[in-house]
Amino acid sequence: MIDDKKKRMIEESMKLFSEKGFHSTSIQEIADKSNVSKGAFYLHFQSKDELLIEIYSYYSEVILEKIGSINSRTHDPLKQFTEQIEAFLGLFKEHKEYLMMHVRDNINLGEKMNELIFSLHKQSYNWLENQIIMIYGERIQPYIVDVVIQIDGILSGYFKWIAIHDLKFDSEQLAKYIIDKVDVIVKSILQENQQPIFTYQSLSMFKEPSAQEIIQQIKKQIERSDNRELLEAILVLEEEWNKKEPKKIIIQSMLKHLESNTTIKELIRKLKKFL
Structure with missing residues (x-):
C-alpha cells in the first residue's frame, strides 16, 4: 500500500x-x-x-x-x-x-x-x-x-x-x-x-512475451505497489521457475497467491499458459 x-x-x-x-x-x-x-x-x-x-x-x-x-x-x-x-x-x-x-x-x-x-x-x-x-x-x-x-x-x-x-x-x-x-x-x-x-x-503489442518477460512485468507492477507479500511470492516463483526441475505445486501455489491482486491478474493468466 x-x-x-x-x-x-x-x-x-x-x-x-x-x-x-x-x-x-x-x-x-x-x-x-x-x-x-x-x-x-x-x-x-x-x-x-x-x-x-x-x-x-x-x-x-x-x-x-x-x-x-x-x-x-x-x-x-x-x-x-x-x-x-x-x-x-x-x-x-x-x-x-x-x-x-x-x-x-x-x-x-x-x-x-x-x-x-x-x-x-x-x-x-x-x-x-x-x-x-x-x-x-x-x-x-x-x-x-x-x-x-x-x-x-x-x-x-x-x-x-x-x-x-x-x-x-x-x-x-x-x-x-x-x-x-x-x-x-x-x-x-x-x-x-x-x-x-x-x-x-x-x-x-500482440507479439507474445516469454515466461521470463511476463515474470519481469509482474515484478515491476508489484514493486510499484510496494506489497512485500506479493514481492516475496513472485521472487519464490521466479527462483522455482528457473530451476532445471521446477516443482509445479510451488509455482501453482505462488500463482494462486499472486492472482488475488487485480492489477496483475491478466499477466498471471498469461503465465499460466506456460505450465
Missing part, C-alpha cells in the same frame, strides 16, 4: 502539473504544497520524472481496482460494461487534474515512461476486447481492433473536451449514452460485413 505522505505528494503535484504544467513546476513547489521538506520528496522519488511515472502507475491501479469490483457485482456483460464506463467517468470527474495533465503537456520521459504507457494501453485494449466479445459474442472477433479503436476515440474525445472546457455532466447519463453509440457502431459493422481495416496482425 502507498503511504499517506507519498499519496499526498502525488495528489498535490498532479494539481500543480494541471495548473502550471509539468516543466514549469519545481520540486520545491511540490514539497511546499504537500507540507513536506525537499529532502522528504527525495526519500520517495528520485526525480520529478519518476514522480510523474508514479502518478500514471498509481491512477491506473485505482482504475483497475474499480473495474475489478464491478466485475464481481454483476454477471450481465452489458450492464457491467455500462457501470465500468460510468466508473471511469466518475473517477475522472473526481480527479480532473489527472485529465488536465494529459492535455496540457506533451511529455516524453524516455523508455521507462514509454514502457508504462504501452503497458497501460495494452491493458485498456484487453479490457475493451473482453467486454465487447462478452456482449456481442465471437462474431465480432474479426472486427475487434476496429471496434476498440472507435471506442477509445469516443472516450478520449469526451475526456479531452471535459478537461479543456470544464464541462459538467452526469456520469450515469453519459455512460449510457456512450454505450448506446457503441451498440450502434458494433451492429452497423456486423450488418455491413465488410473487411476489417485493422486486425491483430496489425498490432505490434
Whole structure:
C-alpha cells in the first residue's frame, strides 16, 4: 500500500502539473504544497520524472481496482460494461487534474515512461476486447481492433473536451449514452460485413512475451505497489521457475497467491499458459 505522505505528494503535484504544467513546476513547489521538506520528496522519488511515472502507475491501479469490483457485482456483460464506463467517468470527474495533465503537456520521459504507457494501453485494449466479445459474442472477433479503436476515440474525445472546457455532466447519463453509440457502431459493422481495416496482425503489442518477460512485468507492477507479500511470492516463483526441475505445486501455489491482486491478474493468466 502507498503511504499517506507519498499519496499526498502525488495528489498535490498532479494539481500543480494541471495548473502550471509539468516543466514549469519545481520540486520545491511540490514539497511546499504537500507540507513536506525537499529532502522528504527525495526519500520517495528520485526525480520529478519518476514522480510523474508514479502518478500514471498509481491512477491506473485505482482504475483497475474499480473495474475489478464491478466485475464481481454483476454477471450481465452489458450492464457491467455500462457501470465500468460510468466508473471511469466518475473517477475522472473526481480527479480532473489527472485529465488536465494529459492535455496540457506533451511529455516524453524516455523508455521507462514509454514502457508504462504501452503497458497501460495494452491493458485498456484487453479490457475493451473482453467486454465487447462478452456482449456481442465471437462474431465480432474479426472486427475487434476496429471496434476498440472507435471506442477509445469516443472516450478520449469526451475526456479531452471535459478537461479543456470544464464541462459538467452526469456520469450515469453519459455512460449510457456512450454505450448506446457503441451498440450502434458494433451492429452497423456486423450488418455491413465488410473487411476489417485493422486486425491483430496489425498490432505490434500482440507479439507474445516469454515466461521470463511476463515474470519481469509482474515484478515491476508489484514493486510499484510496494506489497512485500506479493514481492516475496513472485521472487519464490521466479527462483522455482528457473530451476532445471521446477516443482509445479510451488509455482501453482505462488500463482494462486499472486492472482488475488487485480492489477496483475491478466499477466498471471498469461503465465499460466506456460505450465
